[in-house]
Amino acid sequence: MTWTARVLTLVPEMFPGPLGHSLIGRALEEGRWRLEVRNIRDVATDRHRTVDDTPAGGGPGMVMRADIAGAALDAAGADLPVVYLSPRGRPFDQERARALAAGPGVTLLCGRFEGVDERVLEARAVEEVSLGDFVMTGGEIAAMALIDATVRLIGGVLGNADSTVEESFAGGLLEFPHYTRPTEWEGLRIPEVLLSGHHGRIADWRRSQAERLTRERRPDLWRAHLAQAGRGDPDGEAELSDAHTTAATGGHEKDAGDEPDR
Numbered sequence: 001m002t003w004t005a006r007v008l009t010l011v012p013e014m015f016p017g018p019l020g021h022s023l024i025g026r027a028l029e030e031g032r033w034r035l036e037v038r039n040i041r042d043v044a045t046d047r048h049r050t051v052d053d054t055p056a057g058g059g060p061g062m063v064m065r066a067d068i069a070g071a072a073l074d075a076a077g078a079d080l081p082v083v084y085l086s087p088r089g090r091p092f093d094q095e096r097a098r099a100l101a102a103g104p105g106v107t108l109l110c111g112r113f114e115g116v117d118e119r120v121l122e123a124r125a126v127e128e129v130s131l132g133d134f135v136m137t138g139g140e141i142a143a144m145a146l147i148d149a150t151v152r153l154i155g156g157v158l159g160n161a162d163s164t165v166e167e168s169f170a171g172g173l174l175e176f177p178h179y180t181r182p183t184e185w186e187g188l189r190i191p192e193v194l195l196s197g198h199h200g201r202i203a204d205w206r207r208s209q210a211e212r213l214t215r216e217r218r219p220d221l222w223r224a225h226l227a228q229a230g231r232g233d234p235d236g237e238a239e240l241s242d243a244h245t246t247a248a249t250g251g252h253e254k255d256a257g258d259e260p261d262r
């Protein structure tokens with residue numbers, strides 16, 4: 001069965017949008033994944049096709065009605081896990097993307113207004129997933145981000161599957177810095193080790209850079225990484241790699257007189 005993203009939205013015209021372009025769009029055209037977009041308003045039965053109402057208990061905005069969201073989910077079928085994009089949800093991450101990519105697909109409920117009546121989330125055992133600690137006007141852009149991150153992990157979608165093995169989060173670390181030609185740009189040279197052709201030293205340097213960046217930028221990931229490596233370190237101060245001398249120089253070197261990495 002082809003991996004399927006089934007999107008329930010009040011703004012179906014937003015799709016495929018960015019999902020119709022580049023690698024993901026080509027994979028869609030080639031039938032490596034399917035996109036089904038359903039207008040939630042199609043299940044509304046009254047003359048005005050109403051989908052929302054004022055919040056019980058008062059307050060600003062409108063709430064998507066439980067009978068509407070429930071009917072839209074029921075019409076979508078029960079063959080796929082259901083995710084409601086919501087700032088209250090568990091933060092989406094690479095691990096969740098991998099788990100979803102390994103399954104048959106996902107049904108994504110996109111909220112608008114103040115969100116969806118809570119009863120439908122409970123009654124249909126809907127998982128809430130957040131894109132981050134900020135509030136957008138609707139769930140569509142979050143749904144697109146989730147789909148993009150997930151579909152690229154499906155076999156055959158990316159030309160080079162190796163690129164998902166070494167990238168950020170794959171081993172619990174942020175990715176090392178990349179460089180390409182020209183060798184020198186505005187007086188900044190590519191770190192010599194990367195030009196050495198010595199695969200072992202290059203791998204060591206990349207590893208130490210990944211550790212340095214993770215330690216500096218994401219202490220939460222660094223602590224989890226240390227814990228997994230059996231090196232508990234509540235302050236995140238510990239270092240793992242032996243290749244620190246190169247890590248300490250940062251990502252690049254000024255040209256004049258700089259010592260090459262040893």
Ligand SMILES: C[S@@+](CC[C@H](N)C(=O)[O-])C[C@H]1O[C@@H](n2cnc3c(N)ncnc32)[C@H](O)[C@@H]1O
Nearest residue numbers: 085086111114115130131135136137138139142
């Ligand atoms: C204006 S928001 C509702 C925010 C809600 N009243 C709250 O404070 O949690 C409207 C819709 O946008 C989507 N949305 C907004 N921010 C999001 C985020 N960070 N992650 C995922 N979905 C989000 C959700 O589907 C939500 O129902």
